[in-house]
Amino acid sequence: MVGLLGNKVNLSPSEAIISGALSGVTTRAVISPFDVVKIRLQLHVGKKQGGRNTGLVNAVSTIFREEGVRAFWKGHTASQLLSVVYGAVQFGMFTKVSHVIEELYPGRSPDTQPLVSFVSGGVAGTAGSFFSQPLDLVRTRMVMQRHQLTYTSTGEAFLSILQKEGFRGFYRGLIPNLLQVVPSASLQFGAYSSCILLYTKVQAIEKERLSNKESFLFGAVSGVFAKCAVLPFDVTKKRLQVQGFRKVIQEGGLESVPVYKGLVHCVTTVYKHEGILGFYKGALPSLLKAFVSTGTTFMTFNFFSGLVTASRTYRNGLS
Template identity: 40%
Template sequence: MVGYNPASEEAPITAKEAAAAGSAAGMVTRAMISPLDVIKIRFQLQIEKVSRDSPSGKYRGMWQAWHCILTEEGFSSFWKGHVPAQLLSICYGAVQFASFEFLTELVHKNTTYHSQAPGVHLVCGGLAACSATVVCQPLDTLRTRFAAQGEPKIYPKLRKAVPMMYRKEGLCTFYRGLTPTLVAVFPYAGLQFFSYRVLKRLMGPEHTEAKGNIQSIICGGGAGVISKTITYPLDLFKKRLQVGGFEEARMHFGQVRTYQGFFDCALQMAKEEGPLAFFKGLSPSLLKAALSTGFTFFWYETVINVLSTLKDQH
């Protein structure tokens, strides 16, 4: 049901319905995958030479990192930055899905392309994600800072972090990493929607609601893995840039670096840490991407179906 469907007998999805379903999908999914996100961010920010033979650094594997964080910081640390992360997910889901439904409907009404074509989903999904990124980037920066800090905390609460960051680093700090984010988010989200549509077609029609729900999770998970693998280095660069000016809170985890921009970050990493460093934290990231994308599409379509049923009853 993702995307405007002119062949459907049901009323088209409105922007408000898409926003409500996207928000709900983002909120529930975020609560489920937060521990994997924290582990992924810790790997992405770790400065060390990457070698297949002798891994170094504080975190050397997903399960070792899990145990280390649990022992040193407690179970609740896996939800560090959860408040800004939840705000990010709710806001991002609302803007992304509302924009996507609007754009696919626009394509259907003003072009000869079919709104359910994978290519249309590729372009509309990418553009929708870019619009959501611009709106939600400050929340993403806050989420990264909270997940990155150790003990004792530099930012104890969200309401204190915002004025502290503004006074010390200025308004532009909330948009650190925006360039690699926009460069990455268009192909990432576009490939998500594209792969999801292709995989749904390959799996065949949905004859029952239960089969449709299973298809949403499987196809969404596959789409998440495909898109994340292709665009992963750009997400890593974004995280490195977002913690610039935040070196004090990072000392506990080892070496820190300051980067002047997107290309400087890529060059320094390649020189100091090797090309394999571009894929730090890939394992937890792929697991997170599979679960996150699968459950996002599942919850989105579930909420849309509920809203459509309620609308039909009235």
């Protein structure tokens, strides 16, 4: 039966890091427009906001009309760095934790694979999120810029935040980010492994690895499932990340975004003024992004890990 990530040949942590980094680069280039639209929608508080970004179609047309097609890749350098770091750390840590569990429980049943993936995914998500948080914050702020640019480059953004807000400024929204990422990563990997387990049982065929099409489908399903569960944390995280960025908030037509004193104040304020639906702003582009991004992530990881293992086999054959 295929393993935890659909590959019968076990990857080493270093091979998983390489495959994860390459997967992150590829996925980010594809899903950047979804991310830009999602962030813009999540940061709107009022129902009208001057006609800007009040719905998916309106947001896309407004961004295209006022800022051009390149706006859908705003903050792309920071986003690519974020994806490389997160992808490498996440898949590397997932593989390492999975190997440790395998060593501790060598005779475990194949039916426990989803549980192992759930636990390993949570640890991997925590590590990936912590190391990539500064890049996530810079990416969010650069996406919010419209015509009046506070940051002209990723490097300038890092220096400015460090000088004006200190090192702690990079970790604004870390708690809601972890509250979002940990269950999301656990559910993604657990659901992905469940799909593999169910599929192999139904097919009753021994496969060396999943096809790229199968990886995309299982990844897309697991991504949507996980996103539905954690979207409120994503909205809260984005609201906290743009605090201290009031000039760009106002220039972007988001004058009514409150000043939040912290996580609890943010949650209670959103609920009081926007209701429960306020935590699901940007739901449609978020779910579309989850479908495309998670499917692409697992598909490209499956592809690159296949190249890595093939390279390893070739090198071993020469030695």
